[in-house]
Amino acid sequence: MDRTLAADLARLPELLDATRDAAAAALAALDARPVVPGAAAPPPTPPLPEHGSGTEAALAAFAERWAPRLSASAGPRYLGFVTGGATPAALAGDWLTAAHDQNSNSALDGGGQDLERETVTWLRDLFHLSAAHTGTFVSGATMSNTTGLAIAREWLGERLGVSPAEDGAAALGPVRVLSGAPHSSIAKALSVLGLGRAALVPVPTLPGREAVDPAALDRALADAPGRPAVVVANAGTVNTVDFDDLRAIAALRERHDFWLHTDAAFGAFAALSPAHAHLTAGLDASDSICVDLHKWLNVPYDSAVQFTRRRDLQARVFQNAAAYLGPLGDDPDLVHLTPENSHRLRALAAWFTLHAYGREGHREIVERDIACARSLGESLTADPYFTVLAPVRLNVVCFTLADTPTPARLTALREAAGPEVFVTPTTYGGTPALRAAFSNWRTTQADVRRAAQALHTAAKELG
Ligand SMILES: *Cc1c(COP(=O)(O)O)cnc(C)c1O
Secondary structure, eight states: OOHHHHHHHHTHHHHHHHHHHHHHHHHHTTTTSOSSOOOOOOOOOOOOOSSOOHHHHHHHHHHHHTGGGSOOTTSTTBOSSSOOOOOHHHHHHHHHHHHHTOOOOSTTSOTHHHHHHHHHHHHHHHTTOOTTOEEEEESSHHHHHHHHHHHHHHHHHHHHTOOHHHHOGGGGOSOOEEESSOOHHHHHHHHHTTSOGGGEEEOOBOTTOSSBOHHHHHHHHHTSTTSOEEEEEEBSOTTTOOBOOHHHHHHGGGTSOEEEEEEOTTGGGGGGSTTTGGGGTTGGGOSEEEEESTTTTOOOSSOEEEEESOHHHHHHHHOOOOTTSOOOOSSOOGGGTSSOSSOOOTHHHHHHHHHHHHHHHHHHHHHHHHHHHHHHHHHHHHOTTEEEOSOOOSSEEEEEESSOOOHHHHHHHHHHHTTTOBOEEEEETTEEEEEEEOOOTTOOHHHHHHHHHHHHHHHHHHO
16 A cells, blocks of 8 residues: 555544544634635646645645635525535535445445435425425436436337437437526537437517416417427526416426426425425426425535436436346336436435434525525615616525626626625626525525625725
């Protein structure tokens, strides 16, 4: 064994303590440090070490060269994109995931895949889904959407009497994927799946909304009679967290033949709040569902779940026949269900946080974040420097400068507010705008006040 490696092995508990101290210090500093550090050129890259200097020296080099350049995205005022943190239990689960270093994807291994199945059962319950749905863990909502649409592709084949998994996507002929305001990852998934970005057929949304117009969807489906289609419903758009009427869409199946995939990446968490659960009514009728976990469940990156009612088709797409792997059977090994073969025991962080805080603990996080979004919306509405562009339906505030909201001025505003609060740019109804998304378990009303003050001060300085 390499001498440095042997020395690290001899003092492993001590090194884990030192790592724990570094992690605790980073988390303790979250509140006081800039949310995003000012733009600085990356440090020069030293040559690859011929002889390493051990874990302790690596910790010191990371602390000096890289840690200060990372954002405080685990903290309470990082409101960009839709970004969760990591609850204490989720963090503990993630550490142990690495310590156990499992590749639990088949029955040949230990109980890891059973732990994943248990976690999926809890998640199904959390989102009020029926036992008709099975689920698998993937790395994020993009991969969950891709997996769901891969199953949809195989379903189209089933309707047309071909198998894209065997014969290729071309066997389907032209495919139509209809959606009102799909997330960008849907087009990416269609590109990856060989269906093509051009397969996406935009369907008009309701006036002043990002929710699809069910009557327009009805007409668009009628445009190609006799051809099965795919509908992507959106349960929580990123700009204004608008929800398609899932029940109205599902009802269209009486007259049209389509696979219903619902992108509920973070919107699914509305189901945890009794006052907002109606937004996800009908979710269970979907044939496949995408839910992100590294957003509002507050587990570390990278984690999402993919639910489907057609695990048989899922296995047809993703089966990995090899001499050393078992047959598919009724309950296929995980290796046969997702794009990856090897994967980490990703479910453990979710298992920890669900075990530690339960439905109630996670309901409290979701409702607090919603209340924070409401408060920021009210502050910005009352602030003459800002215009709020859409009602705050759930956990996102979509707003812009009242005076001359050019992209350049919004960038200047974001940079000036950057040490205190991080928000991300968008365009809404043709207007350059900003989004503040609340999904971190640490965020409180005190953070909302700091964010509103920082945005106000930055806008005032901008003039
Ligand atoms: C975030 C998001 C995605 C993509 O999620 P990743 O985890 O970044 O892959 C897809 N759809 C919606 C609605 C999202 O909010």
